Amino acid sequence: MLSGDDYTGCGGRGDAMITPGELQDITPVQWDQQQAVQSIILDTLRAHGYQPVSTPLLEYASMIVNAMPNARNRSLVQLVDRDHIMVLRPDHTVPIARLVGMHMRNKTGPIRLCYVGPIYYRDDAGACVEQSQIGVELIGESPDADADVLLILTQVLDALQLSDWLIDVGHVDTMASGLDYRYSGIPARGAAALTDAPEALQSVIQACNHPKIVPNRAVVNDVTYYTGIVFEAMVPTWGGVIATGGRYDGLLAQFGPDRPAVGFCLNMNAIMAVLP
Amino acid sequence: MIRVAVAKGYLLGKTAEIFAQLGVQFAEPITETRQLQITDTSGRYTFILVRPWDVPVFVANGAADIGVVGEDVLAEQQPNVARLLDLRFGDCQLVLAGLHPSDAVKPYSRVATKYPRLTEAYFQTKHCPVSVVKLYGSIESAPVTGLAEYIVDLTATGATLKANGLHCLDTLLESTALLIANPVRLRFLHSDIDALVARISPLL
Numbered sequence: 001m002l003s004g005d006d007y008t009g010c011g012g013r014g015d016a017m018i019t020p021g022e023l024q025d026i027t028p029v030q031w032d033q034q035q036a037v038q039s040i041i042l043d044t045l046r047a048h049g050y051q052p053v054s055t056p057l058l059e060y061a062s063m064i065v066n067a068m069p070n071a072r073n074r075s076l077v078q079l080v081d082r083d084h085i086m087v088l089r090p091d092h093t094v095p096i097a098r099l100v101g102m103h104m105r106n107k108t109g110p111i112r113l114c115y116v117g118p119i120y121y122r123d124d125a126g127a128c129v130e131q132s133q134i135g136v137e138l139i140g141e142s143p144d145a146d147a148d149v150l151l152i153l154t155q156v157l158d159a160l161q162l163s164d165w166l167i168d169v170g171h172v173d174t175m176a177s178g179l180d181y182r183y184s185g186i187p188a189r190g191a192a193a194l195t196d197a198p199e200a201l202q203s204v205i206q207a208c209n210h211p212k213i214v215p216n217r218a219v220v221n222d223v224t225y226y227t228g229i230v231f232e233a234m235v236p237t238w239g240g241v242i243a244t245g246g247r248y249d250g251l252l253a254q255f256g257p258d259r260p261a262v263g264f265c266l267n268m269n270a271i272m273a274v275l276p
Numbered sequence: 277m278i279r280v281a282v283a284k285g286y287l288l289g290k291t292a293e294i295f296a297q298l299g300v301q302f303a304e305p306i307t308e309t310r311q312l313q314i315t316d317t318s319g320r321y322t323f324i325l326v327r328p329w330d331v332p333v334f335v336a337n338g339a340a341d342i343g344v345v346g347e348d349v350l351a352e353q354q355p356n357v358a359r360l361l362d363l364r365f366g367d368c369q370l371v372l373a374g375l376h377p378s379d380a381v382k383p384y385s386r387v388a389t390k391y392p393r394l395t396e397a398y399f400q401t402k403h404c405p406v407s408v409v410k411l412y413g414s415i416e417s418a419p420v421t422g423l424a425e426y427i428v429d430l431t432a433t434g435a436t437l438k439a440n441g442l443h444c445l446d447t448l449l450e451s452t453a454l455l456i457a458n459p460v461r462l463r464f465l466h467s468d469i470d471a472l473v474a475r476i477s478p479l480l
Binding site: 124166168179180181182185186189190216218220234236238239240241 | 336337338339354356357358359360361362454458459460461462463464466469470473
């Protein structure tokens with residue numbers, strides 16, 4: 001039989017006093033702080049009719065990789081359970097699409113779901129990272145609903161009293177393919193980005209009619225299931241995006257009835273870091 | 277204000293020359309200052325002086341808005357930064373070198389380098405298994421001291437390779453200095469950075 005000592009890693013004195021990779025404990029004070037912020041966000045989402053759901057931390061690797069072909073083995077946290085390769089979920093949208101296909105197959109009309117929970121990936125150094133996320137999925141509505149979802153995101157950012165946030169919106173049909181602008185120039189942002197923009201992007205910007213929601217050709221889509229608008233929220237005090245989202249009209253069909261969908265998620269690690 | 281991360285040394289001198297042509301002046305010579313952050317007399321630019329390998333770290337994390345860094349460092353680190361402009365100075369090559377000319381690399385050789393990722397990728401494409409020894413400097417000492425049979429290192433003129441009895445066997449990468457930006461800061465400072473790039477381009 002294995003004893004505790006057999007599980008001791010290469011740390012020498014034992015690994016009892018460290019957590020793996022970049023994974024962190026949450027102490028009582030941090031728990032209260034996180035719950036307070038989560039409540040603000042969830043209250044805003046539930047006020048718009050979004051109902052919380054939860055999916056397992058573990059999913060079959062094949063399911064995730066089929067739905068997200070660019071999920072690289074390098075960035076997924078994998079483990080073997082009996083004869084299956086499993087992954088710690090790297091995303092909420094794919095598991096929720098599966099949940100809808102399995103449990104809400106016959107539901108008619110729009111489905112509004114929200115979620116809270118961690119996702120996992122490996123950073124460049126290979127360490128396992130946990131990122132807490134809160135997000136929404138609006139399933140069964142055409143791109144006419146894109147502006148509604150964007151405006152809910154603005155309400156969340158305002159409810160958090162984040163100052164000076166911006167939301168940049170691009171579209172998969174016209175976005176830059178990467179971050180190399182040496183030959184193409186810096187992609188247009190603002191009114192100039194609407195020239196020759198897809199109808200879907202023009203109309204969502206018009207429908208939002210919000211000074212902080214700006215079209216931008218530089219929004220990069222590294223999530224392969226997006227099919228329409230893709231957007232990112234930012235604040236001046238954080239070097240990365242604090243929320244991302246987009247339309248993914250093909251994903252639900254992989255698990256059940258073909259339904260259009262749009263959603264976003266907030267990176268709670270970043271939000272907790274930027275809140276005063 | 278735009279925060280510019282630049283490595284002290286050659287790249288800082290050349291970068292300061294370009295900014296001087298745009299009318300950006302500093303109260304003291306920027307190449308000689310002991311300050312690590314120095315703001316120009318107009319208050320429009322703050323230069324953050326860091327080590328070459330730390331430029332992408334400052335920019336990727338938004339501690340600097342833009343930066344000047346060699347393509348070799350970007351290729352090795354693959355940071356999440358936007359590449360705005362090839363500044364066309366700081367030309368150099370990342371080369372494979374060894375003690376004997378035109379020596380085919382023997383499998384299971386040791387290769388000393390500051391660029392483990394690029395070195396591993398190169399030998400994978402050559403289907404040649406090697407073990408990479410990561411060093412932080414004085415790479416050229418590795419073959420003669422017996423630490424490794426080969427090195428992968430940056431060279432501008434080849435003089436240091438020659439002085440250490442090394443022969444260039446292959447070129448992995450041609451590198452110049454690039455202007456980079458944090459993708460999020462580029463949104464907040466879009467028109468300022470766009471205008472800066474438009475003013476620098478004709479000077480190159």
